[in-house]
Amino acid sequence: MGKKILIVSTSLRKGSNSDALAEEFAKGAKQAGHEVEKVSLIGKNIQFCHGCLVCQETKRCVIHDDADKLVQEKMLYADVLVFATPIYYYEMCGQMKTLLDRANPLYSCDYAFREVYLIATAAEGSDEVWSRAASGLEGWIACFPKAHLSGVVFGGNVTGVNGIQGSLAMEKAFEMGKGIV
Numbered sequence: 773m774g775k776k777i778l779i780v781s782t783s784l785r786k787g788s789n790s791d792a793l794a795e796e797f798a799k800g801a802k803q804a805g806h807e808v809e810k811v812s813l814i815g816k817n818i819q820f821c822h823g824c825l826v827c828q829e830t831k832r833c834v835i836h837d838d839a840d841k842l843v844q845e846k847m848l849y850a851d852v853l854v855f856a857t858p859i860y861y862y863e864m865c866g867q868m869k870t871l872l873d874r875a876n877p878l879y880s881c882d883y884a885f886r887e888v889y890l891i892a893t894a895a896e897g898s899d900e901v902w903s904r905a906a907s908g909l910e911g912w913i914a915c916f917p918k919a920h921l922s923g924v925v926f927g928g929n930v931t932g933v934n935g936i937q938g939s940l941a942m943e944k945a946f947e948m949g950k951g952i953v
């Protein structure tokens with residue numbers, strides 16, 4: 773039986789490059805027989821973490837917005853989590869970081885995910901551009917000892933919308949999704 777794969781696409785722009793890579797990853801993973809769901813943060817109401825830590829007692833966030841729903845209804849049950857982000861100032865975008873903070877209730881839950889993937893796009897092309905985003909995500913993963921960072925797909929040298937089409941990164945994203953066993 774295939775794995776349950778949740779892809780969270782965090783760019784808020786239409787024609788997003790990281791979202792296009794996420795689509796390719798999804799296609800590959802579906803072809804490999806997995807159950808794949810991609811959720812975009814476009815139009816979602818996601819508030820900042822209040823830092824109250826009530827979630828560590830109740831396993832639920834006190835803020836009942838779209839992040840709470842995503843965490844409770846989807847992130848908790850996925851075997852594989854995939855985060856797609858544009859690089860903003862050599863890091864993951866703010867909305868992705870906010871979502872990771874808001875996933876704090878999972879820390880005290882019996883979460884299912886074991887594999888985590890990162891998809892990133894940026895205007896520049898060197899590996900240094902995405903390494904801090906990977907490092908930030910690894911910091912989050914470090915708090916979930918049953919999980920690890922399983923792979924990164926980076927699409928560099930893309931600034932405008934739909935700039936990623938036809939790139940090698942698209943093929944890599946497809947292959948990485950397809951490679952999930």
Ligand SMILES: Cc1cc2nc3c(=O)[nH]c(=O)nc-3n(C[C@H](O)[C@H](O)[C@H](O)COP(=O)(O)O)c2cc1C
Nearest residue numbers: 783788789790858859860861862894895896930931
């Ligand atoms: C606020 C902001 C900060 C950015 N910072 C960087 C950066 O540090 N390095 C870089 O190479 N590109 C940077 N970019 C460019 C985006 O990463 C690039 O356009 C990317 O393809 C956007 O992905 P998306 O289409 O999925 O939103 C930045 C863009 C914005 C809007």
